[in-house]
Amino acid sequence: MARLWRPLLGVMDLSSISGVLAAEPGGGEGTGMHMPSIDELYPEPFWRIGTWFEFNRLDLVRLIAIGAVVLLVYLGARRTRMVPGRGQSTFELAVGFVHHQIAETAMPPAMARRYLPFIAWIFFSVLALNLTGVIPFLNVSSNALVAVPMILAVCAWIAFVAQGIRAHGAGHYFADALFPKGAPKIMYALLTPIELLSTFILRPVTLCVRLMANMIAGHFLLTAFFMMTSYLFLQASGLVKTVGILTSAASLVFVLFEIFVACLQAYIFALLTSVYIGLAKEEH
Amino acid sequence: MDLLAAISGNLNTIGYGLAAIGPGIGVGILVGKTQEAIARQPELRGSLMGTMFVGAGLAEALALFGLVVGFIWN
Numbered sequence: 001m002a003r004l005w006r007p008l009l010g011v012m013d014l015s016s017i018s019g020v021l022a023a024e025p026g027g028g029e030g031t032g033m034h035m036p037s038i039d040e041l042y043p044e045p046f047w048r049i050g051t052w053f054e055f056n057r058l059d060l061v062r063l064i065a066i067g068a069v070v071l072l073v074y075l076g077a078r079r080t081r082m083v084p085g086r087g088q089s090t091f092e093l094a095v096g097f098v099h100h101q102i103a104e105t106a107m108p109p110a111m112a113r114r115y116l117p118f119i120a121w122i123f124f125s126v127l128a129l130n131l132t133g134v135i136p137f138l139n140v141s142s143n144a145l146v147a148v149p150m151i152l153a154v155c156a157w158i159a160f161v162a163q164g165i166r167a168h169g170a171g172h173y174f175a176d177a178l179f180p181k182g183a184p185k186i187m188y189a190l191l192t193p194i195e196l197l198s199t200f201i202l203r204p205v206t207l208c209v210r211l212m213a214n215m216i217a218g219h220f221l222l223t224a225f226f227m228m229t230s231y232l233f234l235q236a237s238g239l240v241k242t243v244g245i246l247t248s249a250a251s252l253v254f255v256l257f258e259i260f261v262a263c264l265q266a267y268i269f270a271l272l273t274s275v276y277i278g279l280a281k282e283e284h
Numbered sequence: 285m286d287l288l289a290a291i292s293g294n295l296n297t298i299g300y301g302l303a304a305i306g307p308g309i310g311v312g313i314l315v316g317k318t319q320e321a322i323a324r325q326p327e328l329r330g331s332l333m334g335t336m337f338v339g340a341g342l343a344e345a346l347a348l349f350g351l352v353v354g355f356i357w358n
Contacts, residue, residue, distance in 0.1 A: 213349065265341075
């Protein structure tokens with residue numbers, strides 16, 4: 001177990017942000033500014049090394065985030081009553097947001113109710129995994145790797161195709177989606193590949209890449225500013241140090257911005273999933 | 285041959301800069317139009333903001349593709 005927790009406690013060695021601090025304690029021989037690179041998202045595994053289930057820092061962060069969601073949902077929904085307590089009403093507020101602001105804006109009420117667990121699952125998972133990017137000592141969002149966004153996007157893809165097949169039957173659904181009505185026959189040579197690409201391939205791909213790229217960009221942005229601050233304070237000379245005040249203020253602003261982005265991406269992922277499911281129902 | 289100018293480094297950064305132009309314009313138009321719409325009908329603020337965020341997500345994705353592609357062909 002100790003091996004499991006070491007990377008979290010010994011975050012000074014492993015976290016990208018304090019990497020500079022650990023490497024140059026007290027600003028001895030400065031090696032210049034160290035800028036973030038994509039390799040940081042692939043840290044060395046520290047558990048089950050050499051097996052298929054290698055466990056690295058990002059997996060640990062992922063487990064912590066999902067554990068937090070499970071715990072919060074358990075605490076919120078443990079004893080549901082007609083007159084909710086504080087915990088339950090907060091939980092109801094969150095689920096109500098997903099229900100009314102996300103699911104119901106994209107599909108009819110009965111359907112929104114049926115899909116609420118799925119949409120809420122997507123929303124809270126994405127939100128929790130995104131927010132680890134700004135939580136101190138975790139400092140990385142595991143959504144910056146393709147795995148989780150891809151799985152969520154594939155689930156969304158299966159959900160809207162299944163909804164379309166259920167609502168119209170397989171033949172009708174694919175025929176309507178690939179051969180839009182009202183177009184002259186000859187145009188199908190052009191339209192069908194475009195529809196195939198945009199509906200069945202680009203939708204899940206954009207869902208996945210949007211989330212992943214946002215998290216990569218956010219991680220680099222924050223790391224770059226933290227590292228610049230650390231470099232300026234510890235290694236720069238004389239008056240240049242004062243620029244560090246500026247970059248540390250900017251990093252604070254960007255942390256707030258990243259919190260906004262984390263919530264926005266969770267909202268967009270959940271909303272687009274419900275929009276796609278709603279469209280699959282409507283297409284005819 | 286005399287060398288007049290030399291560039292070192294990676295063109296990917298310039299590529300990403302180019303990739304960010306279009307989505308930048310797109311998000312600008314989007315937010316501006318939403319502002320206009322909210323000014324005309326403040327009571328629709330909620331739903332307008334919702335669709336604006338979705339549109340911003342779609343436009344922004346293009347810029348982020350640029351970021352990802354820059355890493356793929358590094």
